[in-house]
Amino acid sequence: MKYTYVTTYPYTIKTYPYTIKEFLIMNLQEFKYDFENKLKDKIHFDLQEFHYLPYAFGHGILAYRINGYNYKFIYDGRDRDNTLLCERSSRHEKYANSNWYKQFEQIGMVLTDTQIQLIIADNKS
Numbered sequence: 001m002k003y004t005y006v007t008t009y010p011y012t013i014k015t016y017p018y019t020i021k022e023f024l025i026m027n028l029q030e031f032k033y034d035f036e037n038k039l040k041d042k043i044h045f046d047l048q049e050f051h052y053l054p055y056a057f058g059h060g061i062l063a064y065r066i067n068g069y070n071y072k073f074i075y076d077g078r079d080r081d082n083t084l085l086c087e088r089s090s091r092h093e094k095y096a097n098s099n100w101y102k103q104f105e106q107i108g109m110v111l112t113d114t115q116i117q118l119i120i121a122d123n124k125s
Helices: 020-025 028-039 113-123
Strands: 003-006 013-016 046-053 059-066 069-076 083-088 101-107
Touching: 028 046, 028 059, 028 069, 028 113, 101 113
Parallel strands: none
Antiparallel strands: 003 013, 046 059, 059 069, 069 083, 083 101
């Protein structure tokens, strides 16, 4: 079943193909668990950083090393925007010195199979 989410800024209406429970209740810890379960049989990954602030709008940062690339997920739940940003480094950069490139940004915390395949395809060599 698809649900419609209306944002107040920039006044758009979007429809998402996942349940209202997944959209409203998932926090960063559940996102981490879900993301790792989707990747564990497909590709090797290492957790680099995990900061979760449940009392600060659920804000958090989650970083992984996946086959030479660093991936950073930044979640901002302020003002009910529920924005998830995914950034990627160049290959074989050290995590602390990485230059970050935006992979995708979305509302909500459920990654689609297409987004998971994008991460895996970028790293198959």
